[in-house]
Structure formats: C-alpha cells, structure tokens
Amino acid sequence: MTENETSKVHGHCLCKGIRFTMDAPAYLNACHCDDCRRFGGGPFIGPDFADLSFDADPTLQWYRSSDWAERGFCSRCGSSMFYRIIKNPSKIGVTIGALQDLPNGLSIKTEFFIDRKPDCYVFEGERERLTAEQVFALYPEDEA
Amino acid sequence: MTEPTSSTHGQCHCGAVKFEGKGPIKGVDACHCATCRQLNGGPYMGVGFHDGLTVTHGAALKWYDSSDWARRGFCGECGTSLFYNLKGTDFYSASSSCLDMPSGMALSHEYFIDEKPDFYDLAGEQPRLTGAEAFALFQKDDDQKDNKND
Numbered sequence: 001m002t003e004n005e006t007s008k009v010h011g012h013c014l015c016k017g018i019r020f021t022m023d024a025p026a027y028l029n030a031c032h033c034d035d036c037r038r039f040g041g042g043p044f045i046g047p048d049f050a051d052l053s054f055d056a057d058p059t060l061q062w063y064r065s066s067d068w069a070e071r072g073f074c075s076r077c078g079s080s081m082f083y084r085i086i087k088n089p090s091k092i093g094v095t096i097g098a099l100q101d102l103p104n105g106l107s108i109k110t111e112f113f114i115d116r117k118p119d120c121y122v123f124e125g126e127r128e129r130l131t132a133e134q135v136f137a138l139y140p141e142d143e144a
Numbered sequence: 145m146t147e148p149t150s151s152t153h154g155q156c157h158c159g160a161v162k163f164e165g166k167g168p169i170k171g172v173d174a175c176h177c178a179t180c181r182q183l184n185g186g187p188y189m190g191v192g193f194h195d196g197l198t199v200t201h202g203a204a205l206k207w208y209d210s211s212d213w214a215r216r217g218f219c220g221e222c223g224t225s226l227f228y229n230l231k232g233t234d235f236y237s238a239s240s241s242c243l244d245m246p247s248g249m250a251l252s253h254e255y256f257i258d259e260k261p262d263f264y265d266l267a268g269e270q271p272r273l274t275g276a277e278a279f280a281l282f283q284k285d286d287d288q289k290d291n292k293n294d
Contacts, residue, residue, distance in 0.1 A: 014182045014210065028263055030186070037241035038157050041184035041225035042174070045264065063222040065157060073223025077208045078216055080185050080225050095185025096261075106263045120172040120240070120249045121189060124265040 011052075011098040013079035017059030020052045020094075027109040028096060032117035033132070035065050039073075040080040040095060043117070045108065047099075049084070049091035151198075152191075154243040156224035160204035163226075165238055166195040171252030172240045176260035177275065179210050183218075184225050187264070190237035191245075197227075197236045230282075 007024040025047030036044035054060075061075040064086075072082030072092070083093040096102075107125075111117075114129040130138070151164040172189050180188035199205060206220040207229075217227030228237040240249075250270070254260075257272040273281065 014179065015208070030264070034241070035157065037189075038239070039222075039224055040186060041180075041239035041241060042186045042189040045186040061223065063158070065222070071223055073218070075206075075220060075223075077183070077210075078206060078218030078223065078225060079183050080218075080223055096263075097181035097183065097185045102261075108263055118240070118245070118249075119247075120251050121174065122267040124267045 007103070009102060010100050011081075011094060012100065013059070013074035013077055013081060013098060015059070015074060015077035015079075016056075017076050018057050018074050018079070018081065019055040020057075021055065022047075022050045022052045022094070024103050025050070025099075025106065028106055029110045029112060030108050030123065031112040033113035034116055035069075035071075036083075036113075037116075037118075039065065039071050043121075043123075044083070044093075045096045046083075046094050047096075049088075049093050051090065052092045052094065152243050152245075154197075154226075154238055155201075156204075156219035156222055156226060156242060158204075158219065158222035158224075160201065160221045161199065161219045161224070161226060162201040163197050163199045163238070165191065165193040165197045165236070165243065167193055169243075169246060169249065172245075172249050173237070173253045173255060174251060174266060175255045177256035178259050180228075180256075181259075181261075183210070183216055184239075187260075187266070188225075188228075189240045190228060191240050191243055193236045193238065194234065196234035197238060 008021050009024045012019045031044040059074045059076040062070045062072050065071045073080050081098045110128045112135050113132050115131040150168050155162040169191050175188040204219050204221045207215045207217050210216045215229050218225050254272045255278045256275045258274040
C-alpha cells in the first residue's frame with residue numbers, strides 16, 4: 001500500500017449481524033451528553049462522522065433519539081453502535097467498540113458536552129473540552 | 145433487621161423498559177472488557193445490584209447471551225444498553241446512566257484493566273483489576289455467599 005492510499009477498518013456488532021467497512025480514523029472524540037451515555041451505558045467514544053459501507057445489516061434498527069438525530073443498534077445483540085443527523089444521514093458516527101482493527105496511536109481529541117458529564121468519572125489528559133453551549137454554537141443547525 | 149430496604153428507579157431512553165434496582169447504591173464500577181466496549185461503545189459504567197432488580201415495564205426488554213456465564217439486557221425499541229446479569233444468579237449490573245443516581249457517587253472499581261485500549265484512562269485511585277483478578281474476586285464473593293447460606 002502506498003502512503004497516499006487510505007487504509008480501511010472493519011466493524012461489527014457483538015453477534016456480527018451488522019458488518020461494515022470505513023476509512024481508518026485519524027483521531028477520536030468523546031461525548032458525555034445524557035443521550036449518548038444512556039444509549040451506550042457510558043460515554044460515547046468514536047471517530048468523526050464518516051461514510052460507512054455496510055456488508056450486512058439485517059439486524060440494524062434506528063431509533064429517533066431527538067428532533068435532529070437517530071441512534072442505530074443491533075436488534076439481536078443490543079450493541080449500541082451508530083449516531084447520525086437526520087438532515088445528513090449518509091454520514092454516520094460509529095462507536096469505537098464496534099471497530100476491530102484500529103491503527104495504533106489513536107487519541108481522543110475533543111470531549112463534547114463536558115458540562116453533562118457526571119462526577120463519577122474523568123478522562124485523564126489535556127484536550128479540548130466543550131460545554132453544550134459551545135457545541136451548539138459550533139453546530140448551529142442542531143447538528144450537535 | 146440491618147439496613148432499611150431501598151430501591152433505585154431506572155429506565156431506558158424511550159421509557160418502554162422501567163425497573164427498580166434493589167438495595168443501596170455504593171458506587172459506580174467501570175468495565176473495559178472487549179464485550180462491554182463492543183456492546184456499549186465505550187467503557188461501561190454500571191451499578192451492581194447483588195439482590196437483583198425488578199422490571200416493572202418489560203415488554204420491550206430483550207436479552208442476549210454474551211458468554212457462557214453472562215447475558216445482557218437492552219431495550220428492543222430504543223436500543224438502550226441496560227443490564228448485565230450473571231446467569232442463574234440475582235446479580236445484575238445496571239447502566240448508571242439509566243438510573244436516578246444519588247449525587248456524590250464515585251468510581252469504586254475498574255474491571256478488566258488489561259483489556260483497556262490505550263486511548264483513554266480514567267483518573268483516580270480506585271482499585272484496577274485485571275480480568276483474572278476480577279474473576280477471582282467474583283468467585284470469592286460467590287463462595288462467601290454460599291457459605292453464608294449454609
């Protein structure tokens with residue numbers, strides 16, 4: 001492979017009912033908002049929105065979690081996997097747990113909704129940490 | 145009579161699954177195991193209920209056998225990851241994000257620290273157990289419970 005060629009990573013849910021491929025991410029983000037933490041049982045960690053190519057999705061189910069967004073999960077094993085903005089459904093945010101062959105050296109670049117994080121955990125390290133107000137200012141059309 | 149009975153209400157995002165966790169909440173446990181991360185999308189933050197929990201609205205609750213010894217509960221309507229249950233026991237862990245949590249809860253333990261990826265670390269001085277140490281601890285707890293019931 002040449003340096004210019006983008007490497008791919010594979011992803012799947014726990015039962016492998018849902019399988020997909022995407023470009024290898026360069027970095028990760030974390031989200032502490034109530035919806036992310038409730039959907040996934042902890043803070044959401046994942047790459048930026050990306051184009052996913054689905055190899056199998058018979059058990060994929062979408063749920064409208066807010067006026068502007070949907071969450072995707074496996075209806076058989078319950079893996080909480082995807083987030084997408086309804087206005088731009090082709091770009092999908094995927095949780096890191098689903099990705100199988102990640103490149104080394106990934107780190108979390110930004111933490112979103114830091115003011116919604118409960119006190120019981122803190123991610124070590126120094127990075128950009130945005131409040132809900134800052135996130136909505138960055139994405140004014142409810143694209144947070 | 146030792147402690148007064150207490151319970152904590154919890155529910156999924158859409159409200160189709162509602163439950164009451166039995167007994168007091170002592171803290172939040174994090175699990176970094178590959179299965180928790182795969183199901184939850186990140187480290188799992190759960191609250192253990194050793195005396196079980198009561199599902200009050202459960203039509204949408206689905207269970208998945210994630211290993212020979214454990215199963216996971218989630219809402220079939222909204223996909224919320226809700227429960228971990230040791231099969232055949234009253235031990236349930238419920239996602240802390242689904243519970244009406246009392247304030248001031250701290251992280252009690254981190255489990256499967258040897259399966260944690262490098263790209264995050266949780267701050268604090270809580271005990272951090274490897275998978276082997278976690279299994280040994282749970283086995284010990286089981287033995288003690290068995291002895292108590294003898």
